[in-house]
Amino acid sequence: MTKHDPFPHRIVCLTEEPTEVLYALGEEHRIVGISGFTVRPPRARKEKPKVSAFTSAKLDEILALQPDLVIGFSDIQADIARELIRAGIEVWISNHRSVEGILAYIRRLGAMVGAHEKAEQYAQRAEAHLAQVRATASACSRRPKVYFEEWDEPLITGIRWVAELVNIAGGEDLFPELAREPLAKHRILADGGEVARRAPDIILGSWCGKRFRPERVAAREGWDEVPAVRNGDLYEIKSPIILQPGPAALFDGLDAIHAVIAGWVARHG
Template sequence: MRRFPPSRIVCLTEETVETLYLLGEQDRIVGVSGYTVRPPEARREKPRVSAFTSADMPKILALEPDLVLTFSDLQADIVADLIRAGVAVHAFNQRDIAGVLAMIRTVGALVGAADRAEARVKGYEARLAEMEAAARGRPRPKVYFEEWDDPLISGIGWVSELIEAAGGEDVFPGLRVCKSARDRIVSPDAVIAAAPDVILASWCGKKVQREKIRRRAGWDAIPAVRNGRIVEIKSALILQPGPAALTDGLDAIRAAIVAA
C-alpha cells in the first residue's frame, strides 16, 4: 500500500463496495466487480474491472490502485497476479456472521474510518439480538436453503446462522462449517427426509424456478412444497457475505419464516 489511508481502492466483490459506501468512503473506490448491484449508484459511477473468478488485469493496473480488496480462495489466482504486479491486496474469507462483522471492522480500519465501522457493527449486532429475542419461545419452522439446484447445494455458513436468528431451524446445520460448495451437496432424498416447512432458494446468479422444485420426484411429500412455501431470495441480498445479508437478506428470511 503506497499511502494510508489508501485513496484508490479496487473491490473485486460487492460486499466491500457496499461497506465503503455505507461508511461514506465511496470516493476511494476506483473499480468494482461486474456483479456489483448494491448500492445501485456504484454500478453507474464506478468502472467494472472483473467477474468473480476472472479480472481485467491491464484495466486494474491502469487504475493505479493503492489497495485491492478480494474474497475467498476462488480469487487466489487473481490475487497472485496482483501481488506479482506489485499491488497491495487484502484477501477476505468471511464465511459466518462473525466473519462478516470482522470484515466491516477491517475495511473501516483500512480507510481510517474505524469508529464509523464499529458503529455499523454495533447496529447490526443489536438488530440480530432483537430478532433473536423476538423469536425466542416461538415455534421454529424447519428451513431448507438451496444455493444451487444441480447438484443441490445447501448449508452456506452465514445463511444458516441468519435462519436461526430469524426464528427458523436449518435442516442441515452441520454443513455450515463446510467452506467448499462441493462439501455442501445434499441429495434430494435427504431433503425429503428433513421435511422442511419452508424452502428458501437463491440460485447464485439465475432465477429460481419454483415449478421445477415442485416437480422433483417425491417432493410433493415435503410440507413446504405441499403448502406452497417455496420462497426465492435474490442472490444480491443473501449470497454476499456483507451488509446486505445482515439487513435485507435477514428481513427476507424472517418474512418467509413468519409466514410459514
C-alpha cells in the same frame, strides 16, 4: 497514499461487499474500480468502472487504475490475487464465512481506511438489528425446519452465514452439519432424497445469479409429500441480499428470511 492521508485511497473492489461497506462508511471516494456484479448501492454502478467478475478480472484495466489496494474474497479469487501480487499490487483477500465474520470484516475494513469509529457504529447497528430480529423470532410459538438451496444442479445447501441467519430469523437450518463447510463442493447433496426425509417446512432458494423456480423444486421425484411442497411454502431469497458475506445479508437478507418464517408461523403456529 498521500502525506496527509496514510490510508489507501485508490481501492479496487473485486466483490460487492467491500464496495457496500465503503459507501456505507462514506469512504466511497477511495474506490476506483468495482465488480461487474455489484448492485449495492445502486449508485456505485453509475459512478465506478467495472473491472472484474468473480472468478476473472480485467488485469490490464485494474493496473491502469494504479490501485494501492485491491480487495477480494475467498480462495476462488486466488488466481486473480496472485497475478496482481506479481504485478506489485497490495491485495487483501478476506475469507469470512459467518455472521461474526461479517461483523469483524466491517470493523477491519473500516480500520484499514482510517474510519474505525464509523465502522464500529455501523457494526453496532448491524448487531442491534440481529438482536432485534432474534428477540422477535424467539417469541414465536414454533420454529419451522428450513431447507436453503444455493444451487439446483447439483443440489447445494446453504453456507454458514446463511444457516446462522435462518436460525436467528426463527427457523432451524435443515443441514447444520454441512453449513460449516466453507467450499460449495463440500455442501453438495449426493442424494436429494435426504431433503425429503428431513421434511422441511419451508424451502428457500437462492440460485446464485439465476431465478429460483419453485415449480421445478416441487416436481422433484419423491418431494411431493415434503411439508413445504405440500403447503406451497417455497420462496426465493434474491442472491444479492444473501449470498455475499456483507452488510446486505445482515439487514435485507435477514429481513427477507424472517418475513417468510413469521408468515409461516402466523399460518401454522
